[in-house]
Amino acid sequence: MPTTREKSLHRTVYVGTFIHCETLQKLDICEDGAIGVDEHGKIVFVERNMENVGSAIVAHGWEDARQPDTHIHASQYPNAGIFGQSTLLEWLNTYTFPLESSLADINKARAVYSRCISRTLSNGTTTAAYYATKHVDSTNLLADICLDAGQRAFVGRCCMDNLSPDYYKDDSAETAIADTRSTIDHIKSIDSAYELITPIITPRFAPSCTSPLLHALGQLHKSTNVPMQTHISENLGEVQLVRRLFPESTSYAQVYDTHGLLTPKMILAHAIHISASERDLIRERDAKISHCPASNSALTSGGAKVRWLLDSGITVGLGTDVSGGYSPSMLEAVRQASLVSRHVAMLDGDAAKLSIEEVLYLGTRGGAKVVGLENKIGGFEVGMEWDAQLIGLTLVPEAETEQHGGALSHASFKLSSNEGPVDIFGWESWDERVAKWVYNGDDRNTLSVWVKGRLVHQRS
Structure with a gap:
């Protein structure tokens, strides 16, 4: 030894x-x-x-070889492995929103977050980009627990003032921004230089946010330079929903771009069903992509064309996407990235396959670059x-x-x-x-x- x-x-x-x-x-x-x-x-x-x-x-x-995890919902950890036969939008309403809303209970939140962090550390995850819930107190608690445990973390309070259950959404764009500022201020108070814990602006995804909220979050990012994370083109039904909600935009990626959210400090999870023009826009804005192969398979969302993304010059890392993903292990994400690329190759040809070296790179240096830490870790x-x-x-x-x-x-x-x-x-x-x-x-x-x-x- x-x-x-x-x-x-x-x-x-x-x-x-x-x-x-x-x-x-x-x-x-x-x-x-x-x-x-x-x-x-x-x-x-x-x-x-x-x-x-x-x-x-x-x-x-x-x-x-399993850090950082560029996309994980700490608030969903108890549901890891529970998704039934559902797809994304059904899964959110059946499993996700009820669990997340229950973490308003600070004692329950403490139990969930403590276990999640312990489990990810035991799997070798040194850095994680976490989604919490809309609750300020429990989101701040997640940041506290990460700091105490010594795990480097990006902690985001979920913003959602639209198309979420009445029992679990922001009252308005104004309250969402105020609560997000509260979490940013709290993290600044416990780690002033963001040496270990960094706040991250987190619009859940475009359908869950009104246009005023997306604009306000873009302004908040501009004024604070705090990084951002969200979802894009995970599911075909979701893409169609975005078209109906934002008819003035030509694409899902453009929705984020016109609201000031498509920047070099944005992490876009999934990107399975993006078009060539969206891919080019993401590359031009230098936004980053978190590939979540286990989740994409579990929820039958589709197979992301990672080789296509890499060849275009986009930065790609890996995420577990617990609990859409069934495992908090980044090694499992590495393994599934390899296997999913082989399924994509069955349709697109052998060039789509990712080697062992490449999937390990996505889980290490690629992930470090996605979260802006390529000069510190990897x-x-x-x-x-x-x-x-x-x-x-x-x-x-x-x-x-x-x-x-x-x-x-x-x-x-x-x-x-x-x-x-x-x-x-x-x-x-x-x-x-x-x-x-x-x-x-x-x-x-x-x-x-x-x-x-x-x-x-x-x-x-």
């Missing part, structure tokens, strides 16, 4: 094998390396190919912050492999005391080990998680 050598109380050297995405198509694998992290959680040196270091590594520390480089997870892979005992004519290399592995679902026989290349983790791994492989140098999760 990689060792840590304390130089002082707050400075640490991590020793082991480190893997991160160098480019969209290339993994950088650093065997027998050492990374120094200072008291501020920043990487100050990276040494490669050190001799006689980590001769019995069971867990391979690499840059967290890789093991000097000046970057130490956001990492320690991955444990199980070496099959030598006696078992001998029965199958196999041989083991003991130079890099030993048996893990916390056996996960990924079996390593010793002859696999590093690329093959990573692929086995992507397709077979889960939270049992995540032994430790750090955010900005702070240990925030350790598997017992």
Whole structure:
């Protein structure tokens, strides 16, 4: 197992094998390396190919291939896996709005948010763009819990003054803006420089907001420079609804653009059914896209054409979209991104398929760029912050492999005391080990998680 050598109380050297995405198509694998992290959680040196270091590594520390989660509804966590046979609009009314409205109860909100954050951290998510509810107090509580737990988070109060149940919507555009300002002010009071917690302006999606509210949110973004998040073209019925509600706009993307919301700091979730002109507009405005493959499949919304988006120059990251998505694991999002691309390829040709390297990039550097943190997280480089997870892979005992004519290399592995679902026989290349983790791994492989140098999760 990689060792840590304390130089002082707050400075640490991590020793082991480190893997991160160098480019969209290339993994950088650093065997027998050492990374120094200072008291501020920043990487100050990276040494490669050190001799006689980590001769019995069971867990391979690499840059967290599941951060950040660029789209997750913390308020929906109790419903993860519950969607029945519904599609998006039915699902909202049947499952989502009733649950979210119940989080006006601050004690219930505390239980839900605490568990959600604990679970995402245990799955290696160091950074998350969270949707909360319309309630100011419970949204502020989510920010408090994230700060206490040490998870980097973007926390958004949902704005919706239209087409939502009477029991769960904003009274007016004015009250929605006032309540959103209250959450921004609260986050500023607990983390003045937004070092860990950042407010994020959150119009739920265009149909749930009147034009005056969308305009006011665009003005709020302009005056505060706070980032934004919303949904776009997730479901065909939703796209048709937008056409009816905003007949003066030529497209869903233009609705956001004309209201001052399509900017480089906007995260658009889904983007399954956008047109070529919408894609070009999104690229021109440098807005970002959160691809949510598990949710898109679970709610039968469709298969996003990620290769088409990437080839156009749009920045894409991954989101779990709990609870439309059934799992809070970003590794599952990585896995499903690979599989969904293969389904798209069955219609569009093999060029649509995403490689292991590419889906890991979407879950790391791509996601970091989506949330505007590409200069802070996403890789093991000097000046970057130490956001990492320690991955444990199980070496099959030598006696078992001998029965199958196999041989083991003991130079890099030993048996893990916390056996996960990924079996390593010793002859696999590093690329093959990573692929086995992507397709077979889960939270049992995540032994430790750090955010900005702070240990925030350790598997017992």
